[in-house]
Amino acid sequence: MENSATLATTLLVVxxxxxxVYALAVxxxxxxxxRLAWTRPVRLALKLLAREEIKPxxxxxxxxxxxxxxxxxxxxxxAAVLPWSAxxxxxxxxxxxxxxxxxxxxxxxxxxLGGWSSNGxxxxxxxxxxxxxxxxxxxxxVMALTATVMRAESMVPVQxxxxxxxxxxxxxxxxxxxxxxxxxxxxxxxxxxxxPVAAGELAGGAWADFTGARRLVLxxxxxxxxxxLAVTITxxxxxxxxxxxxxxxxxTLLKTLLVAASFFGVGRYxxxxxxxxxxxxxxxxxxxxxxxxILWVGILLLL
Amino acid sequence: xxxxxxxxxxxxxxxxxxVFAGLLYLVKFSLGPPVAEPGKDVPAESxxxxxxxxxxxxxxxxxxFALLFLCFDMEMAxxxxxAVVYKKLGITALLDMGVFLLILFLGLVYxxxxxxxxxx
Numbered sequence: 443m444e445n446s447a448t449l450a451t452t453l454l455v456v457x458x459x460x461x462x463v464y465a466l467a468v469x470x471x472x473x474x475x476x477r478l479a480w481t482r483p484v485r486l487a488l489k490l491l492a493r494e495e496i497k498p499x500x501x502x503x504x505x506x507x508x509x510x511x512x513x514x515x516x517x518x519x520x521a522a523v524l525p526w527s528a529x530x531x532x533x534x535x536x537x538x539x540x541x542x543x544x545x546x547x548x549x550x551x552x553x554x555l556g557g558w559s560s561n562g563x564x565x566x567x568x569x570x571x572x573x574x575x576x577x578x579x580x581x582x583x584v585m586a587l588t589a590t591v592m593r594a595e596s597m598v599p600v601q602x603x604x605x606x607x608x609x610x611x612x613x614x615x616x617x618x619x620x621x622x623x624x625x626x627x628x629x630x631x632x633x634x635x636x637x638p639v640a641a642g643e644l645a646g647g648a649w650a651d652f653t654g655a656r657r658l659v660l661x662x663x664x665x666x667x668x669x670x671l672a673v674t675i676t677x678x679x680x681x682x683x684x685x686x687x688x689x690x691x692x693x694t695l696l697k698t699l700l701v702a703a704s705f706f707g708v709g710r711y712x713x714x715x716x717x718x719x720x721x722x723x724x725x726x727x728x729x730x731x732x733x734x735x736i737l738w739v740g741i742l743l744l745l
Numbered sequence: 746x747x748x749x750x751x752x753x754x755x756x757x758x759x760x761x762x763x764v765f766a767g768l769l770y771l772v773k774f775s776l777g778p779p780v781a782e783p784g785k786d787v788p789a790e791s792x793x794x795x796x797x798x799x800x801x802x803x804x805x806x807x808x809x810f811a812l813l814f815l816c817f818d819m820e821m822a823x824x825x826x827x828a829v830v831y832k833k834l835g836i837t838a839l840l841d842m843g844v845f846l847l848i849l850f851l852g853l854v855y856x857x858x859x860x861x862x863x864x865x
Contacts, residue, residue: 562788655773
């Protein structure tokens, strides 16, 4: 009995996640071209599969194979601990919030490995740039998450959603939300922060020498990462499945897609940020703001 | 669910991800090898093979930030358990962590003052 329920939950979460990733692929193109092309992700995938797969000659074979799969795994692992509804947490880890962070840390490893493995200078610089970004986004992100844990008195994501019953965290701790949102953009190397892999930079940066199926896995990994981050924001700041009228799962999906669409929308109107400026701003303003956010939440909780 | 079945599920997810990527590679592989042409497999570098490998010493200009990051990351390890019990301990927890954070924060301010928050 319990096994079949677990299986049903797993299937539901996997289906929702996969459907969400597909919708994100459509949304990403919409943010660039301004129209919804529903079959484009399929056509693009087929095109990448049909294209010649050229591998750089003096590559580091082990890292070259690891990087794409690791990026995909980092995106999907985080999704495992995030609840879609009160009855559908795939995994209810006692260290959920920490686990989400740990899973996202592998994104940096995947990009640095990808940059290193192809033995090209541009790709490597792309990888190092992402490492620089990590130094900038990581602290505000972790500190913002800590403040949500403080309010819930638990690291279990379900508890964090339940702690937002009266008031969503986006209103309770708006500074934390803003920091987490920006950090999420940087973590998924989305447009304002896409310096490490942008097509117009370094001939494609860390991804420059990946073609064919490996490129396809990298792109899927990025999309699943964006999806996971959108779910994370929904769960930690937008009250998760809470809402009236519709079933919880639908609310989570709606909020997630809205967050993801806003991710892509932001990238369209903001110009690219240099990583050294990002580092400077992060340590001068974002990290102190994150500390103040913790203080703010701490005082609110004691009142 | 028992506690260890959580980790089995995570392992299963990792395996499924790997198998999925492997299947894509298999489809690609079944479509045949690329045409071998000279100069095609050069990494993206203006079409010429660089004289030296790219794996040379690289000056990571943000090492100062990396040191700062290390300090703050260590402190984060304490903050997770602290955040869980924060409400229970009340004002004591706020003061304890406040002093700890203040010392770190002073370090940040000192770094800023010394021009450490500029690209080296």
